[in-house]
Amino acid sequence: MTIDQKAAQELAGQAHEVGWASGRGRWRDVLQRVSRGRFGRRRGWAIEPQLDTPWQDTISGERHGWRERAANLDGEAAFSVDYQVCRDCQLGWVEQPHTLPEYQRCGLASAGLAALRIENPGLSWHTLGGHLRDSKGFWAAVGADALGGYQQRSLCAHITAW
Secondary structure, X not given: OOHHHHHHHHXXXXXXXXXXXXOOOHHHHHHHHHOOOOOOOOOOOOOOOOOOOOEEEEEOOOOOOOEEEEEEEOOEEEEEEEEEEEOOOOEEEEEEEEEOXXXXXXXXHHHHHHHHHHHOOXXXXXXXXXXXXXXXXXXXHHHOOXXXXXXXXXXXXXXXXX
């Protein structure tokens, strides 16, 4: 095991130490919700403030209205995943979990997804897309104790894919 892999394992153990940045103002959120996304959209993505926590929760740079959970190691995202929750339906979705190759199998994805489940108790967790053949083992492992098991499910009516 390399020094970097040991550092990644230590980082996995800190998944509960999350810094959070909203990325939007409260009025912008209200305007978007009331207008069903037609108004209050961000024109280009602003750079999030640098947070001083090992794990960060920020707006997703790829999916409007989604969040990104990321584990940072030496100034780069060693792990990241986009997620969305609907408290009305008690559903959560994760998309595109990614761990840098040198940190794979160090527990970052398991710890990050487990932290999301702990922070959002009672939700059934899913993905939008199907699982690629070579990722089925990953999803089976991280979904073993997860309600919903990260099986494919479309978004509920409360969440729109703008």
